[in-house]
Amino acid sequence: MQQLVQLIVSGVAVGAVYALVGLAFIMVNEATGVVNFATGQMVAIGCFLAVSTSLQLGLPLGPAYLLALAGMVFFGVAFYAVVFRPLQDRPVVTVIIGTVMIGIVIQNAALLTWGSVPFRPRSPFGRQVVDVFGAALSAHALFVIVVAFLMIALLYFFIYGTAIGARMRAVAQDRDAARLMGIGVDRMFVLTWIIAGLLTGAAGILVGPMWFADVNMGDPIALKAFAAIIIGGFSSVPGAIVGGVLVGLAEMLGAAYISSAYKDGLVFLVMILFLLVRPQGIFGERIGQRA
Amino acid sequence: MMRLPVALPMAVIASCAVFALALLLPAVVSGYGIRILNLALISAIAVIGLNFAFGYAGLITLAQAGFVGCGAYITAILSTMVGLSPWLSIPIAVVGTGVISLAIGLPILRLKGHYLALATLGFNVSFVIVATNWKSVMGGTDGISSIPPLALPGWPIANDHRYYYVVWFALALTSWCAWRIRVSHLGLAMIAVRDDEIATGAASVGVTRIKLQAFALSAIYAGLAGALFAHMANFVAPDDFALSHSIVYLAMLIIGGEGSIAGSITGSVIVTFMPELMRDLGTAYLIVFGGLMLVILIFLPKGLLSLVNLRLGRAGTLR
Numbered sequence: 001m002q003q004l005v006q007l008i009v010s011g012v013a014v015g016a017v018y019a020l021v022g023l024a025f026i027m028v029n030e031a032t033g034v035v036n037f038a039t040g041q042m043v044a045i046g047c048f049l050a051v052s053t054s055l056q057l058g059l060p061l062g063p064a065y066l067l068a069l070a071g072m073v074f075f076g077v078a079f080y081a082v083v084f085r086p087l088q089d090r091p092v093v094t095v096i097i098g099t100v101m102i103g104i105v106i107q108n109a110a111l112l113t114w115g116s117v118p119f120r121p122r123s124p125f126g127r128q129v130v131d132v133f134g135a136a137l138s139a140h141a142l143f144v145i146v147v148a149f150l151m152i153a154l155l156y157f158f159i160y161g162t163a164i165g166a167r168m169r170a171v172a173q174d175r176d177a178a179r180l181m182g183i184g185v186d187r188m189f190v191l192t193w194i195i196a197g198l199l200t201g202a203a204g205i206l207v208g209p210m211w212f213a214d215v216n217m218g219d220p221i222a223l224k225a226f227a228a229i230i231i232g233g234f235s236s237v238p239g240a241i242v243g244g245v246l247v248g249l250a251e252m253l254g255a256a257y258i259s260s261a262y263k264d265g266l267v268f269l270v271m272i273l274f275l276l277v278r279p280q281g282i283f284g285e286r287i288g289q290r291a
Numbered sequence: 292m293m294r295l296p297v298a299l300p301m302a303v304i305a306s307c308a309v310f311a312l313a314l315l316l317p318a319v320v321s322g323y324g325i326r327i328l329n330l331a332l333i334s335a336i337a338v339i340g341l342n343f344a345f346g347y348a349g350l351i352t353l354a355q356a357g358f359v360g361c362g363a364y365i366t367a368i369l370s371t372m373v374g375l376s377p378w379l380s381i382p383i384a385v386v387g388t389g390v391i392s393l394a395i396g397l398p399i400l401r402l403k404g405h406y407l408a409l410a411t412l413g414f415n416v417s418f419v420i421v422a423t424n425w426k427s428v429m430g431g432t433d434g435i436s437s438i439p440p441l442a443l444p445g446w447p448i449a450n451d452h453r454y455y456y457v458v459w460f461a462l463a464l465t466s467w468c469a470w471r472i473r474v475s476h477l478g479l480a481m482i483a484v485r486d487d488e489i490a491t492g493a494a495s496v497g498v499t500r501i502k503l504q505a506f507a508l509s510a511i512y513a514g515l516a517g518a519l520f521a522h523m524a525n526f527v528a529p530d531d532f533a534l535s536h537s538i539v540y541l542a543m544l545i546i547g548g549e550g551s552i553a554g555s556i557t558g559s560v561i562v563t564f565m566p567e568l569m570r571d572l573g574t575a576y577l578i579v580f581g582g583l584m585l586v587i588l589i590f591l592p593k594g595l596l597s598l599v600n601l602r603l604g605r606a607g608t609l610r
Binding site: 035083086087090092093094096097098100101102103104105107108109111112219223226227230234261262264265268269271272275276279 | 345351398399401402404405406408409410412413414416417420421423424534538541542545574575577578580581582584585588589592
């Protein structure tokens with residue numbers, strides 16, 4: 001029972017990270033129509049910026065994290081200028097290959113910058129353990145869950161509760177109509193990429209102390225995030241959260257009770273089943289075949 | 292829009308000349324170079340296959356390396372554990388890969404766009420997971436070693452120079468088949484499906500059947516490429532068939548020129564040799580590679596071959 005509670009908490013924590021990455025993917029895809037296959041590498045950059053500020057510069061964790069997130073804002077803007085602008089109106093496959101190539105560039109630039117030896121980022125809570133009903137829960141896992149869901153709540157409020165959010169939704173629904181209404185479409189695109197940078201950056205910062213910071217960490221995380229948004233529904237915010245948590249739980253519980261070797265296979269099996277039986281996901285768009 | 296396949300003498304003569312000249316290469320290329328060349332031609336077979344699914348039928352598939360892996364592993368298992376002759380295990384591998392692709396394609400080809408991309412990606416990732424963990428049959432991370440080389444009576448094809456002729460012949464044959472398919476009813480139907488699926492369906496062409504055939508054809512070519520790879524390297528391991536290789540195959544196709552057999556071959560050769568040409572760059576190589584691919588995508592969306600086509604005059608397409 002205690003083991004089950006521990007597994008569930010760590011599963012939800014990992015799942016919350018997948019949800020953040022999935023949201024970054026969805027935000028970009030909805031607002032700008034770009035399927036960003038370099039999302040995972042953005043997570044890795046976020047993680048390593050935090051490594052640089054906290055471990056290499058030796059800053060206290062608070063300022064270190066803020067500085068890393070500021071770095072991710074710049075990164076989002078750079079991504080907009082260098083990748084999004086030229087690929088903007090190209091066919092889906094060009095964008096997919098283009099972002100994959102950018103992912104390769106980022107990953108290897110990170111390899112040159114930070115080397116191939118993984119780092120072990122500190123958690124603000126160290127190795128502290130919280131005792132809940134006899135189960136020893138990692139304080140960091142609980143911290144991850146709280147921060148991730150706070151961020152998602154903030155994002156939700158931003159999109160649905162502010163004037164800028166309404167403009168972003170207008171751009172997502174109909175770019176041309178939004179432009180005619182006097183909305184600065186390009187400004188909204190920049191903002192979307194900044195939000196994606198912040199979400200992936202936060203995911204990277206949070207996941208670092210749970211795993212190691214490895215320059216190759218991007219792809220595994222992105223693949224799980226893809227699975228999460230397929231399961232949840234491709235364009236749905238609650239879908240990304242539920243999908244992320246389900247994938248995190250399936251990974252942890254599957255590894256513990258079924259097979260640790262096939263835990264990733266389990267996740268992709270569920271994803272393919274969802275694609276076949278319910279391509280719109282749990283919450284997602286009706287048009288499961290939207291190209 | 293795809294141009295009508297008017298096989299202009301210029302293009303045909305040029306292709307045949309290139310193929311004939313390629314026969315002389317083993318005389319001038321040294322040991323390591325010929326191995327890379329073999330790899331390039333084997334990739335070209337997989338990419339010509341991918342061209343059916345992606346270039347003609349417009350299916351975005353990220354599973355090509357998985358199918359190459361299916362072909363490689365089937366022939367590896369049959370020729371080591373079962374002890375079949377490679378001449379028998381290669382055809383079985385090709386057919387087996389085709390059957391696997393039908394079983395996968397039947398359910399997932401209902402999906403489109405990035406949904407299809409993600410489902411095929413899921414297949415490729417799953418293939419690597421199974422190959423890594425099913426130790427008793429697929430050998431786990433160690434893979435399968437001591438796969439027998441091909442042999443003709445009295446002429447063992449044990450070295451890379453001899454193997455080149457096998458690969459050359461396979462590529463010539465598969466290119467010719469691909470061209471025949473391209474100008475056949477099936478080829479036209481595949482392109483029609485890509486250009487306008489609804490209109491094609493309305494013209495009572497079975498859209499699902501055409502897509503499935505394109506998908507299976509691409510897997511059959513991949514299976515052959517995988518089997519040829521297995522008997523050249525005499526060793527297969529999961530890493531050779533990872534998702535990143537599927538992306539490289541797509542990149543080869545796009546760099547060379549999608550929807551074109553000559554483009555498929557050009558792209559494969561260029562992308563395979565690129566790491567060798569840039570070896571001085573060391574670890575920075577992949578940064579340059581990725582950046583270069585991006586530049587080609589942005590400035591030459593129809594691939595490198597579009598440059599040649601312009602020079603041959605607009606009519607002289609090798610499509």
